[in-house]
Amino acid sequence: MIFKRFVNILVFLFxxxxGLLTFFLILSGGRQSGTLKNFYWLQADTNGFNSAPATTRWYNYEWCGYDNGQLANCSSKAPAKPFSPRDNFGDSPNLPSSFRDHRKTYYYLSRVGWAMLLIGLFFIAMALVPAFLATFLPFKAVPVLYCVLSWLALFFIVLAACLYTGCYVKARKAFHKGxxxxxxxxxxxxxxxxSVFLMLANAIWSTIFSATHKGRSSCSDHDMYAQYESPSIDTGNQLEKSTYTSGTTDGAGPVAVAPVIGQPQPATAAKGGDGKFFQKLRTRKHSPSADLEPAEDGGLAGPVTAR
Structure with a gap:
């Protein structure tokens, strides 16, 4: 248990x-100064591409000229700014042929990759809550939700990584070819x-944890069964036997029968009613005008005849 909790905390940090690394990637190109200017996807020589800078860096929101460690002549900012030198600078005879012949490939790989990265960050943020609760709460639904969200986040992060890598590695080869x-x-x-590696480790562990987690609901099944468990047949028979053997007669009336669990019980008379009935019965026994007299066995005999 201690080992599992330690691994849970470690994977939660993963x-x-x-999520933190993906957030930095989303912010790539958000500012033209500070640390974010170093988070670019591709830097290439674009001298001679119409009015393009001599060296250009591509970000998520813009492309900028790079000279002596400073950014200049940046484009207008827009979410998921496409990487496509033909669309960015216009057609030019100096443009490598790959950017003219496969313009849509670069255009959509860069834009869809950004969208997948954003969706992956969303699922990472959603997985943080059940990942934290799974360490302390014993409920079964929490690890399962944690596992599902982890695999969804991994899927979109891997997809974004593949799209970005395919786009810019292909572009680098096109520049080198030119x-x-x-x-x-x-x-x-x-x-x-x-981020892909961390999410892969997280997804694998969340699957193992949810498969081996011995959770419980808010009310334990064992407690519910113990509360509503009906008596067995043997117990019922013993109760019935004890009902007829435990009582003794004292001549005052019939033996009180113990109630049997699980059977409907007859309505009982009010307190003190049985005592008054037998008291009247004894009084009539000594009365000469009594029509009835109690028999020796405790029952009622027929009418008394004159002697």
Whole structure:
């Protein structure tokens, strides 16, 4: 139990780390200064592409010229800014042929990759709550929800990583084929594939944890069974036998029968009613005008005849 709780906390930190890295990737290109300017996807030589800067960096929200460690001549900002040199700078004879012939490939790979990254971040944030509660709460539904959300987050993060990698690796090859230097943004790709690894470890452990978790509902099944369990047949027979053997007659009336569990009980007379009835019966026994007299066996005999 202690080992499982320790691993749960460790994997929760993995999930938290994957969410933090993915959040930094979403913010790539959010600002043109500070640390975020170093989180780019591709940097390449774009000299001669119409009015393009000599060196260009592509981000999630914009592309910018890069010179002497500073960004300049940036495009307008927009969510999921597409990577497509032909759309970014217009057609040019100096543009590598791959960007003209496969324009839609680069365009949609970059845009859909950003959308998948955003959906993956959403599911990571959703998985944080059941991941935290699964460490302390014994309910069965919590680990199952944690497992489902973890696999959904992993699916979209892996999909985003594959789309981004396919898009920009293909673009780097196109620049190199055209005799232009280009390089990938090391931080962005390190972050996204580290997120994949962390989410994979998290998804595997959430599956193991939910499969081996011995949870319970708010009311234990054993307690409910013990509360509503009916007496067995043997117990009922013993109760019936004790009903007829436990009482003795004292001549005052019939023996009181103990109630049997599980059977309807007859309505009883009011307190003191039986005593008054037998008292009247004894009085009539000594009365000469009594029509009835009690028999020796405790019953009632027929009419008394004159002697």
């Amino acid at each position: 999930l938290l780390g994957a 005799g232009r230097p280009a390089k990938l943004g090391v931080k962005n790709f390190a972050f996204i594939w580290t």
